[in-house]
Amino acid sequence: MTQPLVKVEGLRKLYPLHKGVFRKPTEYIHAVDDVSFEIAPGESLGLVGESGCGKTTTGRMLVRLTGASDGQILLQDDGSMIDVAHVDRDGMKRFRRRVQMIFQDPYESMNPRRTIFDTISEPLQVQGIGTVAEREERVAELLEMVGLIPAPTFMFRFPHQLSGGQRQRVAIARALVIDPSFIVADEPTSMLDVGISISIMELMLNLAEEFDVSYLYITHDLAVARYMCDRIAVMYLGKIVEIGPTEELLANPRHPYTRALLSAVPVPDPSSVRPAVEIEGGIAKAVNPPPQCRFIGRCPWVQDICRRRGHPPLEDTGNDHLVSCYVAKESV
Amino acid sequence: MNETAIERNGGVQSGRPILEVDGLVMHYRTKAGDVSAVEEVTFALGRGEALGLVGESGCGKTSVAMTLIRLLPDNAIIKEGSVVLDGLNVAELTDGEMRKHRWADISMVFQGAMNAWNPVYKVGDQIMEALEQHFPDMSEAEGRVRIAELFELVGLSPAMMDRYPHEFSGGMRQRAVIAMALSCNPKVIIADEPTTALDVIVQDQILKELRKIQEELGMSIIYISHDVAVIAEVSDRIGVMYAGRLVELGATDEVFPRPRHPYTYLLLSSTPSVVGPRRRLAPLEGEPPNLLAPPTGCRFQPRCPFAAEICASQDPPSQELAPGHHVACWHWEQVPELGRLEA
Numbered sequence: 292m293t294q295p296l297v298k299v300e301g302l303r304k305l306y307p308l309h310k311g312v313f314r315k316p317t318e319y320i321h322a323v324d325d326v327s328f329e330i331a332p333g334e335s336l337g338l339v340g341e342s343g344c345g346k347t348t349t350g351r352m353l354v355r356l357t358g359a360s361d362g363q364i365l366l367q368d369d370g371s372m373i374d375v376a377h378v379d380r381d382g383m384k385r386f387r388r389r390v391q392m393i394f395q396d397p398y399e400s401m402n403p404r405r406t407i408f409d410t411i412s413e414p415l416q417v418q419g420i421g422t423v424a425e426r427e428e429r430v431a432e433l434l435e436m437v438g439l440i441p442a443p444t445f446m447f448r449f450p451h452q453l454s455g456g457q458r459q460r461v462a463i464a465r466a467l468v469i470d471p472s473f474i475v476a477d478e479p480t481s482m483l484d485v486g487i488s489i490s491i492m493e494l495m496l497n498l499a500e501e502f503d504v505s506y507l508y509i510t511h512d513l514a515v516a517r518y519m520c521d522r523i524a525v526m527y528l529g530k531i532v533e534i535g536p537t538e539e540l541l542a543n544p545r546h547p548y549t550r551a552l553l554s555a556v557p558v559p560d561p562s563s564v565r566p567a568v569e570i571e572g573g574i575a576k577a578v579n580p581p582p583q584c585r586f587i588g589r590c591p592w593v594q595d596i597c598r599r600r601g602h603p604p605l606e607d608t609g610n611d612h613l614v615s616c617y618v619a620k621e622s623v
Numbered sequence: 624m625n626e627t628a629i630e631r632n633g634g635v636q637s638g639r640p641i642l643e644v645d646g647l648v649m650h651y652r653t654k655a656g657d658v659s660a661v662e663e664v665t666f667a668l669g670r671g672e673a674l675g676l677v678g679e680s681g682c683g684k685t686s687v688a689m690t691l692i693r694l695l696p697d698n699a700i701i702k703e704g705s706v707v708l709d710g711l712n713v714a715e716l717t718d719g720e721m722r723k724h725r726w727a728d729i730s731m732v733f734q735g736a737m738n739a740w741n742p743v744y745k746v747g748d749q750i751m752e753a754l755e756q757h758f759p760d761m762s763e764a765e766g767r768v769r770i771a772e773l774f775e776l777v778g779l780s781p782a783m784m785d786r787y788p789h790e791f792s793g794g795m796r797q798r799a800v801i802a803m804a805l806s807c808n809p810k811v812i813i814a815d816e817p818t819t820a821l822d823v824i825v826q827d828q829i830l831k832e833l834r835k836i837q838e839e840l841g842m843s844i845i846y847i848s849h850d851v852a853v854i855a856e857v858s859d860r861i862g863v864m865y866a867g868r869l870v871e872l873g874a875t876d877e878v879f880p881r882p883r884h885p886y887t888y889l890l891l892s893s894t895p896s897v898v899g900p901r902r903r904l905a906p907l908e909g910e911p912p913n914l915l916a917p918p919t920g921c922r923f924q925p926r927c928p929f930a931a932e933i934c935a936s937q938d939p940p941s942q943e944l945a946p947g948h949h950v951a952c953w954h955w956e957q958v959p960e961l962g963r964l965e966a
Contacts (some may be wrong), residue, residue, distance in 0.1 A: 557852035559851045559879070560898075560899070562876060573793070
């Protein structure tokens with residue numbers, strides 16, 4: 292890999308559980324626990340998992356909406372790597388020019404009392420870029436790029452006058468307006484109807500190429516991740532359990548959790564028969580988890596080694612495909 | 624899918640269907656005018672059959688369900704048509720009469736119902752309340768036996784009936800909702816987005832459970848979902864709704880490989896999948912119409928790639944292309960086979 296755009300190492304987020312008002316926390320939810328990955332310039336990485344697995348927390352830490360408890364997030368900026376966790380005020384402003392976020396809910400992510408122009412031009416205003424006329428021109432240009440045409444008719448409308456799909460287009464325009472190099476997209480299409488969500492996905496793919504931007508694409512839907520991402524990372528209870536190039540990972544899922552997740556996805560073809568899902572039960576919360584593998588309680592493959600040793604490290608099985616499982620390595 | 628329960632007869636079930644919906648028209652009266660939510664919808668549900676209704680939000684699929692079970696808001700009017708449930712036209716019943724049949728003959732798993740349990744009562748007690756309404760002579764002990772049965776049927780431990788909703792996971796709450804819907808032995812059950820808020824692994828468990836129950840009890844079920852992949856898995860037949868109309872209806876294994884309505888075609892080609900070749904998906908441009916003033920002619924015509932002059936002026940009638948396969952489109956012959964373009 293060339294120099295990565297984003298490099299995450301040992302990222303951790305612990306949420307304390309307070310048992311009483313004045314007591315010190317004795318237990319922690321390990322929402323994100325020792326997560327490491329890299330994203331290359333122009334690449335999109337899918338972060339996939341069930342609700343509560345820590346994928347959104349990871350995304351929020353990457354844009355510094357949530358502070359990390361531990362670990363490092365490095366972002367390439369003009370050839371040097373900046374440490375996202377320790378940037379000062381000026382650095383923060385620079386950081387915001389490089390990194391943006393698109394949220395899941397287009398109904399909640401916009402100020403209802405501000406016009407579309409205000410919403411999209413806000414980053415320009417904060418960064419002090421351009422005159423009002425120039426900003427207007429830039430916003431019009433972006434509105435056209437995201438398919439809100441003719442731009443002047445959308446510019447001074449309010450969010451409630453737009454449909455969900457149109458709002459998500461506005462959110463994309465807002466994220467792109469300052470030419471960032473990295474966007475965290477948290478389930479940007481999960482609240483939209485299929486036809487509309489495909490047009491949003493297509494738009495994001497086209498604009499990624501045009502703006503040369505990388506995505507961390509957070510989704511619970513493997514089919515969507517397949518469509519959007521070059522690589523996929525599967526998270527389970529705060530840990531990345533498997534990561535690899537999209538088609539390689541889907542064709543040869545190694546981790547028992549990935550296999551279960553993959554075989555549980557319904558297929559829009561009545562003639563196809565899915566393999567049986569081997570695991571049972573639902574996802575729990577990782578409150579002071581034992582040192583062993585996080586998946587041990589639901590794993591159909593558990594062996595002695597899993598009980599004796601700590602959470603398995605992510606190890607390369609070839610083809611850039613990493614798996615965190617003691618048993619998977621031997622069985623394939 | 625469920626070949627033992629359904630006697631297939633050239634795609635049409637033999638015997639009288641359990642539910643027959645004929646020419647159903649339902650509007651919501653608003654200050655701005657009438658919203659034409661359900662427009663001339665006709666279909667039948669065979670005994671032991673699973674029918675899937677699919678479409679975008681606002682297409683009328685939940686409105687159809689609410690009309691069938693007669694839980695409509697005050698401003699809704701059934702303008703035309705009949706809903707015959709095992710020989711009884713429920714569209715004509717008074718509210719009081721309907722109360723005897725709702726839950727007992729036709730019941731429903733509502734969208735999001737798993738979050739509607741009253742948090743301060745035990746789950747079993749809440750089901751008991753429903754049982755008492757319909758079986759006033761049932762003793763408490765009999766009721767508990769019945770609830771234990773229902774819990775086992777949906778894969779919950781009977782001991783859970785004495786627990787509170789917060790002690791249940793999302794999947795377990797949904798199982799309990801299904802148990803409640805089954806409590807009065809309905810002939811027909813409507814499941815509205817039964818797994819939408821659940822993670823895929825739990826979704827898989829719930830759908831399997833529903834299919835098992837359906838086979839065991841020979842129950843007839845209407846699934847409602849926006850997700851064609853879910854419908855593909857659970858339904859014997861599929862009905863595709865667009866802007867209040869049922870635009871295509873047919874056996875799932877006929878419609879999926881060869882959709883005949885342009886909307887079905889676009890819906891299927893815009894659904895990503897984890898299996899099969901990775902292909903470019905065709906976006907479905909535009910937005911569904913405003914049902915206060917639906918477009919003239921075919922309602923899909925403004926978004927349809929095959930639209931011609933006739934489509935804007937005349938509403939296409941529903942035609943039966945093959946036994947049991949109905950399509951409402953002037954140009955169904957132009958709809959291509961599902962493209963599998965490699966990305």
